[in-house]
């Protein structure tokens with residue numbers, strides 16, 4: 001979700017409902033239905049062979065440095081068939097909240113949806129999986145220490161509910177996946193792997209216990225901040241940086257990362273300040289992600305990742321993947337965002353951090369406008385085609401579309417297993433600004 005809740009509080013209605021008016025750009029009305037297996041003996045045989053090749057491709061992508069014996073003359077199409085897109089950030093749950101008040105019976109994902117995402121367009125775009133963002137906005141009323149009650153934990157639970165209900169309701173298409181292996185298996189079975197991501201630590205109500213429960217509900221990344229500071233870390237603001245509060249991570253923020261590492265929740269650094277990102281990249285025992293962020297050297301807004309951090313991904317010891325955001329206001333000057341400008345961001349991050357550290361995090365359904373040529377989830381093949389023309393190899397492209405993310409997720413899971421095996425205890429720290437805990441001990445003789 002970008003942008004929303006700028007600190008200035010001067011929200012236009014389009015910032016509060018950033019999707020309104022997003023319906024016009026790409027409504028060509030010619031979307032193809034999801035592919036169905038051909039009928040008849042002969043075509044059935046061909047289908048089996050094709051499925052076999054698809055499977056072989058998958059094995060190659062996700063396990064080996066690719067030797068292209070199965071695909072000696074790769075095309076953008078064949079690359080995507082063997083390595084479909086896994087997008088780091090899609091705001092369909094937020095669209096369901098804004099448009100339908102979370103009534104998952106009020107629309108049909110098999111038909112044209114008002115935003116950028118529906119099943120026919122996901123299939124046309126060769127999507128193999130995505131993180132469903134269970135975003136809710138920054139509170140305006142939490143007070144300077146963030147301790148005043150807000151509805152953010154309730155609202156996050158509602159967005160998790162919406163996501164899980166939809167994944168269940170359309171189980172022919174979607175599958176809730178909790179590990180990198182489950183993602184690969186779901187794609188193998190022709191499903192769209194569905195992961196959950198929380199977009200800001202303001203959504204856990206200052207409580208690491210809440211994070212643990214989000215994990216049990218399926219959440220596999222959390223962005224440390226949205227566009228506001230919180231008890232754990234400083235935000236990077238929107239177009240301009242915010243004055244820092246903690247100078248990056250707070251002490252409690254370091255403990256949060258300890259617990260994310262122990263659980264196996266990816267640390268997501270999109271939206272964070274440079275200091276937060278720098279400190280977290282160094283501190284986290286597991287690889288980190290930017291679920292939806294572009295390059296500041298290509299377009300200078302604080303929401304994008306600066307070169308010195310991209311360089312530290314290349315030279316540092318921690319693995320990471322920066323998944324490029326398509327939001328026009330992060331990609332190019334007003335009115336200038338195109339497919340080519342998004343590709344420029346991909347190339348820049350590839351050049352500075354290394355091509356094995358780039359991914360795709362479109363922010364579809366969370367942005368009101370879209371770049372020309374990348375109007376919705378059906379357009380990923382155009383992105384891959386442009387990079388193919390610019391000389392990216394099949395192996396590099398398979399990393400971009402999903403392989404790099406799966407590598408990082410895989411290692412994060414291993415780190416969590418190792419920490420748990422070593423007996424690392426859960427983080428029980430309580431936010432020091434809270435006044436409700438500890439509770440004064442009750443006297444058993446005086447009933448309450």
Ligand SMILES: *[C@@H]1O[C@H](CO)[C@@H](O)[C@H](O)[C@H]1NC(C)=O
Nearest residue numbers: 100101102103104105106107
């Ligand atoms: C949800 O949407 C359906 C279809 O529009 C409608 O029949 C139903 O009454 C709605 N449910 C609620 C609780 O609003």
Ligand SMILES: *[C@@H]1O[C@H](CO)[C@@H](O)[C@H](O)[C@H]1NC(C)=O
Nearest residue numbers: 239240241297299300301302
């Ligand atoms: C980028 O923008 C910031 C303000 O957000 C400014 O301080 C900085 O000088 C700009 N950098 C370049 C290279 O223009």
